[in-house]
Amino acid sequence: MKAEAAKTLRAFLFELAIYAALVTGYFFLVLHYLSGWLQDLHLHHVKVYALTAIALIIGQAVLLENVTTWLMRLLRGRSE
Amino acid sequence: MFFPISNSHISPIYLAVIGFLIGVMGGFFGVGGSFIAGPALRAVGLDWNFAVGTDLAHIVGKSVVAAKRHRALGNVDLRLGFIMAIGTMGGAEVGAQLIQMLKRAGNVNSVVSIVSIAIYVSISSFMIWESWRTLQYQKRRPRSKVAGTATKQDESSFSHRTKAIQGFRLCPMISLPTSGVKAISLWVIILVSFIGGLFSGFLGGGAGYIRMPMMVYVLGIPTHLAVGTDLFEIIISASYGTFSHAIKGNVDILIALVMNTGAAIGAQIGAISTQYFAGPKIRLAFVPLPLIGAAIVIYTMMSGHKL
Numbered sequence: 009m010k011a012e013a014a015k016t017l018r019a020f021l022f023e024l025a026i027y028a029a030l031v032t033g034y035f036f037l038v039l040h041y042l043s044g045w046l047q048d049l050h051l052h053h054v055k056v057y058a059l060t061a062i063a064l065i066i067g068q069a070v071l072l073e074n075v076t077t078w079l080m081r082l083l084r085g086r087s088e
Numbered sequence: 089m090f091f092p093i094s095n096s097h098i099s100p101i102y103l104a105v106i107g108f109l110i111g112v113m114g115g116f117f118g119v120g121g122s123f124i125a126g127p128a129l130r131a132v133g134l135d136w137n138f139a140v141g142t143d144l145a146h147i148v149g150k151s152v153v154a155a156k157r158h159r160a161l162g163n164v165d166l167r168l169g170f171i172m173a174i175g176t177m178g179g180a181e182v183g184a185q186l187i188q189m190l191k192r193a194g195n196v197n198s199v200v201s202i203v204s205i206a207i208y209v210s211i212s213s214f215m216i217w218e219s220w221r222t223l224q225y226q227k228r229r230p231r232s233k234v235a236g237t238a239t240k241q242d243e244s245s246f247s248h249r250t251k252a253i254q255g256f257r258l259c260p261m262i263s264l265p266t267s268g269v270k271a272i273s274l275w276v277i278i279l280v281s282f283i284g285g286l287f288s289g290f291l292g293g294g295a296g297y298i299r300m301p302m303m304v305y306v307l308g309i310p311t312h313l314a315v316g317t318d319l320f321e322i323i324i325s326a327s328y329g330t331f332s333h334a335i336k337g338n339v340d341i342l343i344a345l346v347m348n349t350g351a352a353i354g355a356q357i358g359a360i361s362t363q364y365f366a367g368p369k370i371r372l373a374f375v376p377l378p379l380i381g382a383a384i385v386i387y388t389m390m391s392g393h394k395l
Contacts, residue, residue, distance in 0.1 A: 024353070027353055031104065031349045035089070035346065039342055039345065039346070042342070043091075043092055044092075047092045054334070054335055057334060057341075058331045058334030059331070061145055061339055061341035061344075062145070062148060062327055062334075065146070065148050065149035065152075065341065065344055066152050068348055069348055069351075069352060070152060070153075072348070072352035072353075073152075073153045073157070073355075075352075076353050077356075
């Protein structure tokens with residue numbers, strides 16, 4: 009039981025490290041390029057900005073959820 | 089990191105960590121965590137209007153992830169969720185109108201603060217009492233579990249009253265097979281969701297702190313399903329709120345996107361954790377959350393900051 013818990017924890021920490029690296033890249037690449045465009049929308053087309061904001065947050069949430077699920081499957085597959 | 093929309097400098101690591109913590113809470117309890125996220129954003133210098141609007145946007149993303157996870161675990165009653173969405177939107181509009189009335193009367197901050205403290209403390213007190221009674225009842229009762237069928241027990245000492253509410257026969261009566269409810273008046277569901285929406289419009293956030301307990305105790309929905317369905321409901325009400333706040337210029341979506349990166353992983357951990365805890369224990373663990381909200385409101389009242 010303890011060995012199982014330790015294996016799960018190790019897999020989780022490994023996943024967290026990969027996830028952190030991916031997210032860091034995401035911060036500097038995607039958000040950097042998006043910020044100017046979003047600020048422009050926020051100032052000049054506020055309704056489009058509101059809809060884009062909802063679409064972006066849902067899109068990112070689904071994308072990241074798929075990435076974390078894929079990572080979990082990959083790591084579990086390797087640890088078995 | 090500079091966020092041009094709100095004109096603020098905030099560490100992305102701080103935002104991701106806050107998102108992670110709120111994600112775990114949301115996945116586990118089915119609440120948006122607005123009474124933690126708002127003050128956490130305010131603490132790093134974001135104006136309250138941006139803190140409230142951005143938090144709503146972040147709640148949408150976090151709830152999508154957690155609800156998807158709960159759906160995969162069979163914890164979402166879609167029929168109930170869609171019916172409740174009708175009442176929630178009506179209630180949210182009435183709540184927002186009450187705020188406008190109080191604004192015009194010039195006493196919005198004091199009234200909302202006092203109401204929120206009373207509500208948060210009442211919810212926590214009731215859930216302590218009910219969960220403790222249920223756990224005591226489970227300890228006293230002889231166990232009848234068959235070896236190898238370790239099911240999560242989801243009993244409530246309030247269940248006799250829940251049955252009385254379900255016995256209230258006002259047409260149309262509907263069944264909720266996913267939640268195990270054979271017949272319940274549509275109006276009871278609409279009323280519960282309307283009250284949830286009213287609190288969301290009046291006190292802000294997703295109002296999961298009142299909707300989730302009402303789903304368990306009034307509608308008789310099993311706790312795990314109440315958590316998942318509540319998250320599904322929050323997606324609808326928070327999307328509505330995000331759109332409304334974004335039009336008023338109160339949403340910095342870049343901050344919400346960064347917070348969501350932490351929430352994505354936190355929500356998965358929270359949702360998976362519900363599988364290891366029985367209903368009364370989840371409800372007991374929920375108790376400190378409204379109390380934290382009450383403490384923050386008391387602090388802001390005493391320190392003179394605007395909430």
